[in-house]
Amino acid sequence: MKGWFKMFFCLLLIWCFVQLAPIVLTKIPAYDELIQKSESMGIDNAALFYSEEALTSLAESELNERLGSGNE
């Protein structure tokens, strides 16, 4: 019973974190601007590896084009 109570308490803490963290963090202008930008560009801020984020592919091809393999 004690274990279940502890588990419930931990889940409650997670719920509080999920609810409160964004409220607190959006008060930081830099954070707010960053998430707005990420949302508008469809960036997955939680991507762990280059293949998990679509923009890495665009960044790579854009740099490749600018640095010589384009038709200029």
Place this chain on the structure above:
Amino acid sequence: MLLMSEDYWAIWLGAFFLIVGIVIYLIIGKQSIGKELIKMKYELNYISVDAPFKTMEWYKINKEIKQLTGANTAIGKSITLLLRKPKSWKENPSKSFSFEGIKITDLDQTKLDQLRSEGLTLEDDAEKKEQLARRADFQNLHLNTTAKEAAGFWNKKQIEYERFAKKLSQKEKKYNVLPSLFLLLIILALIFGLGVFFMGHTYLKFIVAFIGVFFLAVLSYLLAAQTDMKSLGISYAIWAIVFGLIISNTIGTPTWLKPAIQMEFFIKTGLVLLGAEILLGKIMTIGLPGIFVSWVVTPIVLVSTFWFGQKILKIGSKTLNITISADMSVCGVSAAIATAAACNAKKEELTLAVGLSMVFTSIMMIVMPAFINAVGMPEVLGGAWIGGTIDATGAVVAAGAFLGDTALNVAATIKMIQNVLIGLIAFGVAFYWATKVENTGKAKVGASEIWHRFPKFIIGFLGASIVFSILYAALSKEFSYAFIDHGIIRGFSKDVRGWLFCLAFVSIGLSVNFKELKGHFSGGKPLILYVCGQTLNLILTLLMAYLMFYVVFPEITDLI
């Protein structure tokens, strides 16, 4: 032996998934769109000869080429559906699994119309300027420059419009991910059950337990898909560990769940798949500046941090030290997983390394771009600094985007080049551990003893990297992009690998004890190690980026 060992099973299963990927994307996918891709490529080459700059036609055909990918073929789309994770949600978690779609608001529609109208105006302008340049047979430099700029502006607006339209269409789209999640559960349970059976466990007990572990993995993906958590950069890895930890340290891990707690089996198989994503050719993207920033600074920071941990901080566990050093200097969670598996680190040590990486990634993602803006650092330098120091790719791209398009391109590319280093680091660590660390006696160890100690899955990991790097280089640029990068890798292996890592992290959480975890954190040494290592990383990366992009190769910076 080859059917009893976890390392070999990881190689067999990893190879199985990759062969399936090759058949689906490189053979079937190529048959369905290969000819069209070649036709488009010729058209693009023809246009490139015709005009000395990227014309509107060039942008249109290039866009069509980019859409002809393995993941966009019929079979590729089916695979994408099968590997779907819980979708993004804000307040109602049920929307993550099933959603009827919503009508787009008037505000969104107005914005879409505005973007379309701006695009049309720019298109009209670009067409006129291109006509003028064409009439002069592209011999007038001024007209060429004006036409080139106008086409570029139009293309940029088109991308913005398409991005927004895609976002809106996703809002309207109906979905139900539950059937595909159920199918994936069955497939993974059957495949991994086979491996577990040959390794001496009961097949049926594994299947039952796997349902529980898979459920926790889905729950982790669900929390990671919450929009605010996603913005913070809190990924499935940390949620998987947290849920596992909560269960194991409160009610205790149920006995029936234990047969599926196969942390190393999932990690090693995932790492063989990760090998396919490590394409060695990608290190050449920005040329020498990229290689210096990513491949020279990173090993220096890794070795210095490890030395600092051993000699100054005197961290008791070498495996904890190298796991934190690698995850801080290379690329966070993925590097931590690869290094921990290579040196056989304890699960508590990997948990600690992942936790530290996540916390600092979230902080650095916000602080670094704000600082770079405040001091007025140039975008190329800022981007290179961010790419070389922030651990996870998503956070790197978000921080880069905050500074601007150029910073985003440089940051994302530097991080991608650094990602490729994982293979070498894992191999180096495995070799060092087999020859030095585990060699307690003074006698020189023979090749057979080194082979005996060497983690065999590393062979699969490096083998996948070498095979896919060769394939990538052997195919034409367009084919590599369509069938490997946007077929096997981004359409298939990275999703399977993500599920396997998630299952591994759930398993880690379910078998870690808070008291043991606390013991590894004694005196806050891991935190000190991370902070000191990251400080050195920040200084050296900034210095190297400045030297490479502004002193040694300024001509490259001018082109970027």
